[in-house]
Amino acid sequence: MSEPLFEAKGIEVTYGKASGLLGRGWKGVRVLHGVDISIRRGETIGIVGESGSGKTTLGRALLKLVPISGGSIRFDGQDITNMPAAAMRPLRRRMQMIFQDPMASLNPRHSIRQILTEPLFLHGLAKTREEAERQVRAILDRVSLLPVVLDRAPHELSGGQRQRVGIARAVLMKPDFVLADEIVSGLDVSTQAQVLNLLKALSQEMGLAMAFISHDLSVIRAVCDRVYVMRFGKVVEEGPCETVFDAPQSSYTRLLLDAIPLPEIDPDWLTRPAPALEPA
Template identity: 50%
Template sequence: MTDGNETGAAPRDGNLVEVRDLKVHFPITRGVIFDRVVGHVKAVDGVDLSIPRGRTYGLVGESGCGKSTLGRALLQLTPPTSGEVSFDGVELTRLAPNRMREMRRRMQMIFQDPMSSLDPRQNVESILVEGLQAHGIGADREERRRIISKTLDAVGLPKWALSRYPHEFSGGQRQRIGIARALVLGPDLVVADEPVSALDVSIQAQVVNLLDELQTELGLTYLVIAHDLAVVRHISDTVGVMYLGALVEEAPSDRLYSEPLHPYTRALMSAVPVPDPEVEDRRERILLAGDLPSPANPPAGCRFHTRCPWAQPTRCAEERPVLRPIGASRVACHWAEEIASGQLRPHGVTPSIVRPEGEGATPHVVSAPSEPGSFV
């Protein structure tokens, strides 16, 4: 392997991360010693995205769509099958192992389960000092302890926590330890994989606010992977929606939640409860037909067409849509404009929009009978 671009760093105010046509395919093997490849699971299949320096990119989608694999591939924890990942102007996929090790100091990860991601045999000081020793940070033990103490203070943990073990903390405190482990090396990018999914709702708010404060204070760049749409909306500047290994929509956070354009995004938004009884009673959830297709054998054409209420018989089944700009969004749908305008009806219903009053309120779809898959 050869080194990538090690000197041509990107401008300090540009994109910190740029991903181009990233693919991660896992082989399916058979045979007595599993030496015969019979197919591939296309966990990530052609993703393009950019994350500006100091901003937060939220990634949402149902389980199995490839969100976590994308995050791990971005950090090169899972080797990409093909594509490019540029970090601050350095192409990571072509770096030699020793150079990649140096870059890891600037890219850290907060793992999903705060308990299983911490070694139960190590106390907090041992957990946090491990990264400093691996990267040669700090001249001696005292200097490393000062760095650790400062990081603990930043995440709101007392200094007595240094001698305690993970099982002695609550879930929220353990997640703060995980955040401290990511921050102690002074990274530029943090990939947070479901950072609050294992926590109680009240603790979720504390951790989300902490991440927000740390970003402002330290100038961090985040990739936040989550199922909770409310969490993503609160913390993200830009949101990407994944389905079956690919991005189907990307938009500024407020735009995505107020005007979802892709049918899959509309279905996700319709599942979010509305704190208005009248609107909640009148609206109808968009229920997707069928099961999620296998990533080992995705449908031809648009991957969502087998479950899409707006799918058309020929084009959707034969031609894969590209992620194209529509206003401030990027959408991978052949009929996004027709769906948004109401010109194209979903199968069995005519959509209309109920717009709740109040700032930040999200529109929701209600329905009336119509001809399947027809144009108005």
């Protein structure tokens, strides 16, 4: 079995201020309590739990978007726990995030062309405008968007189109890992299936490791290999999706499943021909 791409042990996150000599103590509210998590190359994991369970904080802690107050994080065998921002910069391209609200993550003053091409230059993935344009048009085709969107602003696109722009921006970086935080919660069912099917296909093509954060258990069961169930900042159960959902060991997992009943899974949900994508 391959070594984990991401491996976090004993992760703690405390919202507050560092205190004491050299800021080694923390005062505040602890929201993650010693969480262990591992993600292998090509694996898709789910992180589920009620609102306030700490699932989004865990995802952001893995990417070092929030500081941790305890524990360690390794990425591709490298300890990044206390790695300074300058040393982290080359790794940022390899770990991407797709946000729940694409409008909040897309600069409203920039065209889609600027949003997609500028990161290519920033990370040295394109040297000329022509090269960047070729890469962008190729990924637009892959996410089923027409080139006409390049000259539009984010507010001129539908929610599903904006989410596909967010996916395109992440994939253009040729990452090893993608964190998807509630990315289909605001979309209708048919658009959800299109977005999830697209991510599954891209993951298989590129060998991506992915983490899905979601409160929708049917989404997690449909697209993930393993699942972590969180409550009050702790992992209460972890295992293959089929095992956890069919025979949960934790009383909290059973309560969660009872509160949000899983529909009977249609095995063809993500592979059935979808309705035509809305025109760009």
